[in-house]
Amino acid sequence: xxxxxxxxxxxxxxxxxxxxxxxxxxxxxxxxxxxxxxxxxxxxxxxxxxxxxxxxxxxxxxxxxxxxxxxxxxxxxxxxxxxxxxxxxxxxxxxxxxxxxxxxxxxxxxxxxxxxxxxxxxxxxxxxxxxxxxxxxxxxxxxxxxxxxxxxxxxxxxxxxxxxxxxxxxxxxxxxxxxxxxxxxxxxxxxxxxxxxxxxxxxxxxxxxxxxxxxxxxxxxxxxxxxxxxxxxxxxxxxxxxxxxxxxxxxxxxxxxxxxxxxxxxxxxxxxxxxxxxxxxxxxxxxxxxxxxxxxxxxxxxxxxxxxxxxx
Amino acid sequence: xxxxxxxxxxxxxxxxxxxxxxxxxxxxxxxxxxxxxxxxxxxxxxxxxxxxxxxxxxxxxxxxxxxxxxxxxxxxxxxxxxxxxxxxxxxxxxxxxxxxxxxxxxxxxxxxxxxxxxxxxxxxxxxxxxxxxxxxxxxxxxxxxxxxxxxxxxxxxxxxxxxxxxxxxxxxxxxxxxxxxxxxxxxxxxxxxxxxxxxxxxxxxxxxxxxxxxxxxxxxxxxxxxxxxxxxxxxxxxx
Numbered sequence: 001x002x003x004x005x006x007x008x009x010x011x012x013x014x015x016x017x018x019x020x021x022x023x024x025x026x027x028x029x030x031x032x033x034x035x036x037x038x039x040x041x042x043x044x045x046x047x048x049x050x051x052x053x054x055x056x057x058x059x060x061x062x063x064x065x066x067x068x069x070x071x072x073x074x075x076x077x078x079x080x081x082x083x084x085x086x087x088x089x090x091x092x093x094x095x096x097x098x099x100x101x102x103x104x105x106x107x108x109x110x111x112x113x114x115x116x117x118x119x120x121x122x123x124x125x126x127x128x129x130x131x132x133x134x135x136x137x138x139x140x141x142x143x144x145x146x147x148x149x150x151x152x153x154x155x156x157x158x159x160x161x162x163x164x165x166x167x168x169x170x171x172x173x174x175x176x177x178x179x180x181x182x183x184x185x186x187x188x189x190x191x192x193x194x195x196x197x198x199x200x201x202x203x204x205x206x207x208x209x210x211x212x213x214x215x216x217x218x219x220x221x222x223x224x225x226x227x228x229x230x231x232x233x234x235x236x237x238x239x240x241x242x243x244x245x246x247x248x249x250x251x252x253x254x255x256x257x258x259x260x261x262x263x264x265x266x267x268x269x270x271x272x273x274x275x276x277x278x279x280x281x282x283x284x285x286x287x288x289x290x291x292x293x294x295x296x297x298x299x300x301x302x303x304x305x306x307x308x309x310x311x312x
Numbered sequence: 313x314x315x316x317x318x319x320x321x322x323x324x325x326x327x328x329x330x331x332x333x334x335x336x337x338x339x340x341x342x343x344x345x346x347x348x349x350x351x352x353x354x355x356x357x358x359x360x361x362x363x364x365x366x367x368x369x370x371x372x373x374x375x376x377x378x379x380x381x382x383x384x385x386x387x388x389x390x391x392x393x394x395x396x397x398x399x400x401x402x403x404x405x406x407x408x409x410x411x412x413x414x415x416x417x418x419x420x421x422x423x424x425x426x427x428x429x430x431x432x433x434x435x436x437x438x439x440x441x442x443x444x445x446x447x448x449x450x451x452x453x454x455x456x457x458x459x460x461x462x463x464x465x466x467x468x469x470x471x472x473x474x475x476x477x478x479x480x481x482x483x484x485x486x487x488x489x490x491x492x493x494x495x496x497x498x499x500x501x502x503x504x505x506x507x508x509x510x511x512x513x514x515x516x517x518x519x520x521x522x523x524x525x526x527x528x529x530x531x532x533x534x535x536x537x538x539x540x541x542x543x544x545x546x547x548x549x550x551x
Contacts, residue, residue, distance in 0.1 A: 211392040214362060215384045217405065226394055304396050306434065 008297060012290040019286040020076075020279065024069050027275055034273040035061050041086045041272030059085045059275070072279065082276035084269075091276045094265065095284065101171055101261035102254070105180055106246055112185025113242065117192035124193075125200040136193060143190025148249045152183040152256040169258040180257045184249050188242050195238040196231065203230035229303045236303070240296040247285060313337050314359070314377070314458055314490060319368035321351075321358050321514075328354045329514045331368070338457060341484065341491040343501030343522070345537065346511035352494040355511065356460050359492070360384065372458060380458055381406075383451035383489075387463035389443035393435040399446050400431035406454040420449050423483055441472035448480060452487060461493040465500055473497075477504055498541035502526045510534050 027034070035056035039047045042055070055061075060068045075082060081092040124136035159179060160168035167176050204227055212222050247262075254263035262281060269277035300307045314336040321329040328351045336342045346352055357363045359370050361378050372380040383406065386392040393402050404412050421428060424445045435443055444464065451459050464480065465473040481504050484491055495501055501508050501522065508525045510517040510533065518530045529535045 206394075207391040208394055211386050211388075214357070214360065214386070215406070216360065216378065216381070229396065305398075306396060 004301075008294050012294065015290055016283065016286055020073060020283060021069070023279055023282045024072070024275070025065070027270075027273060027278055028065055028068070030273070032273075034275070035059065037271070037273035038085045041274070055085075072275065076279075076283075081280045084277055085274045086272045091280050094277070095280050098260065098262050098265035098281075099284070101259060102250060102263075105177055105184070105253075105259070105261065106243075106250060108177055108181035109184035109188055109246060109249075110243070112181055113188025113192055116185070116189035117196055120189070120193050121196035121200060124197050125204075128201055133197075136197065140190045140193040140197075143186055144194065146187070148183055148187055149252050149256060151186060152180070152253055155179050155183055156256075171259045171261075176257075176259070180253045180259060183253050183256075184246060187249065188246060191238060191242060191245075192235070196235050199231040199234040200227065203227040206230060232303050233300060236296055236299050240292050243292050244289065247288070313373060314492065315371045315374075316355075316359065317368050317370070319355075319358055319365050319370060321354050321363050321365055323354075323363075327514055329358060329365075332358075332511075332514070332516055333368075334509055334516065334519060336458075336490045336492055338490050339484065339488045340507075341481075341493065341505040342507045342509060343493045343495060343505035344509045344511055345495060345498055345501050347496065347537075350511045351514040352496075352511055353462060354514075356384070356462050356492075356494055359460060377458070381454060381456055382458040382460055383454070383456040385444075385447050385451045385459065385461045385464045388467055389440055389447045390435050392447055393443065395435050398432055398434055399438070399443075402435075403431060403446065403450045403453055406450060406456075408454075410454075412453075416455075417449075417453065420452055420483075423486060424449050424479055441468055441476065444468060444472075444476055445479065448476075448483065452483060452489070455487065457489055459489045459491050461491060461495075463495055464493065465495070465497060473500070480504070498537055502541075510537065 033052070035052050036047075038059060039052045039055040043051070053062075060071045063071070072082060081090070081095070083089060084091055084094070120136050120139075124133040127133060156168045156179065159166045166178050167173070168179065170176050206226065209222060209226060212226065250261070251263040251266070253259075254261045255267075262285075266278065266281045268274075269281065314334075316332060316334045319329055319332045320327065332351075332355060334342065334344075344352055344355060354363065358365050359377055360382065361370070361376065370377050372382070393399065403417075418428070420426075421431075426442070426445055426449060430438060430442060431446070438446070444467070448464075461480070465476055468476060477500055480491070491505075493501065493505060498508075502525065505522050507519060508522050509519045510525075510529075510531070512533050518525075518534050520530060520534075525534065526538065529538050
């Protein structure tokens with residue numbers, strides 16, 4: 001077990017280092033002069049060449065790629081995320097504020113996704129081919145096909161403009177979270193329903209189940225001990241992938257609903273070529289991915305002990 | 313005592329079993345033989361209560377058979393186990409949450425020639441013969457009074473067949489369960505059962521002591537089966 005954990009952590013270190021290097025390289029080599037972008041964002045006006053050179057020197061952009069990368073990564077390893085190239089303020093507190101808006105939204109969307117998909121898939125698979133099953137499949141297909149930005153606008157039109165039940169913009173109260181969470185959650189629910197339905201049906205088709213039924217093992221025990229663990233494996237895989245799509249969807253949804261959060265943090269930082277801010281946002285996202293993948297990997301090994309046996 | 317009384321089973325418009333009656337006392341062995349499609353597996357399903365019997369009834373000591381928790385040994389040993397679970401976990405399943413008696417497990421393992429560490433493996437990591445012996449172990453772990461064997465040897469090679477047949481007989485002597493064996497292997501039936509029931513098109517054609525059946529079947533169909541088995545050397549192979 002310790003060996004498995006060490007190998008997973010080593011893999012995580014490689015992924016995080018690669019992510020840091022790739023993001024830095026992309027920002028460095030992006031078209032346009034990063035010093036000019038920082039100077040313009042800082043002064044909000046056209047700036048003389050001397051100021052641009054000053055910014056270049058301050059931000060360490062004149063020292064070359066690897067020196068600049070090293071100057072950024074070395075304090076990071078000590079827990080110092082640096083200061084914004086534009087405002088000069090510490091990046092981490094700003095990042096924490098952004099996350100405090102984004103994480104509850106992501107969790108609410110995930111909750112909505114699970115709260116809809118699990119009962120719906122269980123209901124659909126009670127009698128495959130019935131009108132309930134077909135209805136669930138149709139709903140899920142529609143849900144997967146509708147992009148988040150369009151669904152978000154439709155929900156705003158219905159609940160904010162026509163019915164005037166819910167606020168459409170901002171993040172002042174918890175009511176402000178309902179529409180964005182629904183926008184993301186319905187998409188998650190659609191893909192999770194589809195995969196859970198098909199994996200339950202596949203799990204009920206396992207070769208050894210008729211033998212269990214003949215031996216008199218009761219339906220509830222078969223479902224709990226033999227069907228559920230088998231069906232959970234593709235479900236957990238897609239749940240992990242959904243988290244990736246959720247982060248991607250969050251950027252769109254935060255923009256549509258004018259919510260502060262990771263999206264506005266990241267978009268403004270990229271526009272200003274604010275290296276420390278972009279880097280910290282990308283790294284935090286990468287850490288989330290790595291941790292989720294680690295948890296999925298451990299979940300797989302619990303659900304099916306055969307997985308990863310040869311790693312040990 | 314198992315009592316199957318005038319049982320008929322019908323699948324849609326096809327009658328699969330017609331007025332089947334037989335009985336089986338504790339510690340005794342009854343072999344049901346017949347060609348494919350004769351209704352042998354349906355008979356097992358009817359005894360287990362898995363198919364509705366519109367007429368007749370099946371009882372163990374005058375109570376529904378399910379109450380005595382009969383055990384079943386299947387034809388395909390590997391597909392009878394969850395491939396994700398260790399064999400030990402599968403073996404514990406019939407106990408339904410009750411504590412496993414380690415001494416009984418050790419005794420049964422020794423009787424069935426199962427090495428203790430074999431149970432820590434998964435079905436794909438053992439041979440078919442080993443898997444079938446573990447299947448028998450699982451059937452016997454909860455000490456059932458009645459064990460149904462559905463073609464228990466047909467997935468095994470000849471040497472393993474003979475060995476497994478002897479182990480089943482030996483376990484029956486030690487455990488005292490009643491064994492109903494459904495098979496198309498007349499050699500095995502004649503060597504290990506006290507009685508043979510010949511099933512044809514859902515009917516019991518004849519029900520005779522095994523020795524008498526080998527010497528002189530009562531019906532023309534019985535003779536055909538016996539002669540075919542002689543021609544294939546079935547009686548020499550298992551005996």
